Amino acid sequence: MPSGTVRTGTTVTAVTALAGGGFTIAVDGEDSGSIRADAVIMALPAHRAATLVSALPGGLDHVADGLATLQWASVAMVALGIDTDHLHHPLDASGYLVPVAERRTVTAASFASSKWAHLARPGRALLRVSAGHAGDDSALAMTDAELVAAIEADLADHLGLDAPAATARVTRWERALPQYRPGHLERARSWQHDVWSTHPGLWLTGASFEGLGIPACVRQATAAARRVAPISA
Numbered sequence: 554m555p556s557g558t559v560r561t562g563t564t565v566t567a568v569t570a571l572a573g574g575g576f577t578i579a580v581d582g583e584d585s586g587s588i589r590a591d592a593v594i595m596a597l598p599a600h601r602a603a604t605l606v607s608a609l610p611g612g613l614d615h616v617a618d619g620l621a622t623l624q625w626a627s628v629a630m631v632a633l634g635i636d637t638d639h640l641h642h643p644l645d646a647s648g649y650l651v652p653v654a655e656r657r658t659v660t661a662a663s664f665a666s667s668k669w670a671h672l673a674r675p676g677r678a679l680l681r682v683s684a685g686h687a688g689d690d691s692a693l694a695m696t697d698a699e700l701v702a703a704i705e706a707d708l709a710d711h712l713g714l715d716a717p718a719a720t721a722r723v724t725r726w727e728r729a730l731p732q733y734r735p736g737h738l739e740r741a742r743s744w745q746h747d748v749w750s751t752h753p754g755l756w757l758t759g760a761s762f763e764g765l766g767i768p769a770c771v772r773q774a775t776a777a778a779r780r781v782a783p784i785s786a
């Protein structure tokens with residue numbers, strides 16, 4: 554495969570460590586077949602990495618188990634276009650968070666049209682509202698109409714909304730946010746290092762490990778690339 558090739562629409566179904574070093578990667582999808590690699594960075598959600606790690610030799614069952622049992626929160630994102638006449642709040646902030654103890658559908662609301670000038674329209678506010686938290690997928694189980702109505706009821710209390718939103722778009726993100734419990738960083742690093750010491754050249758990274766925001770993922774990806782670079786040079 555030429556250097557710099559990117560394949561999309563392709564699922565990795567197995568990674569096999571070769572006796573003399575290096576790996577073969579079995580792929581399914583548009584370009585099914587196998588790829589020979591000097592090094593592999595698995596930038597996958599932990600539960601997907603678990604499937605691949607569990608098939609590797611070398612006593613990595615504890616790593617596969619740890620990856621498979623990491624807990625996740627699912628999130629529904631609802632983008633609402635609201636006529637500002639129907640909001641009794643200046644939206645003079647970037648948004649707000651709602652503690653779980655409040656038992657609301659809304660877990661966070663971002664005032665998108667206040668934060669981003671290109672989203673601002675005269676007389677119309679754009680809000681990005683999230684619903685759902687760890688251990689409670691009830692918001693995701695609602696129909697779109699039920700979810701929007703529940704969010705509008707919360708916004709009536711939070712922002713003085715007094716009419717339905719003019720537009721609403723719902724997107725659902727299953728197992729979207731890994732939940733870090735106390736000791737997660739130590740566990741995640743031990744999984745990474747156990748895999749690397751058993752199969753040098755194979756590194757695990759991504760939101761399941763050392764931070765789930767985009768900047769943290771980029772930082773981890775950069776470190777991962779530096780780690781494998783000497784092997785694949």
Ligand SMILES: Cc1cc2nc3c(=O)[nH]c(=O)nc-3n(C[C@H](O)[C@H](O)[C@H](O)COP(=O)(O)OP(=O)(O)OC[C@H]3O[C@@H](n4cnc5c(N)ncnc54)[C@H](O)[C@@H]3O)c2cc1C
Nearest residue numbers: 563564565596597598601726729759760765766767768770
């Ligand atoms: C609704 C929502 C809003 C967010 N907003 C923000 C924000 O505003 N700012 C911020 O910093 N972060 C935000 N985050 C968090 C951040 O977007 C994620 O944590 C981050 O994108 C995760 O990146 P990742 O590369 O680890 O995983 P992913 O982006 O999940 O990438 C993993 C990829 O692996 C692929 N994959 C899985 N299995 C296989 C396989 N077997 N073979 C090949 N490919 C496979 C998947 O298709 C996917 O493309 C948000 C997250 C969500 C869900």
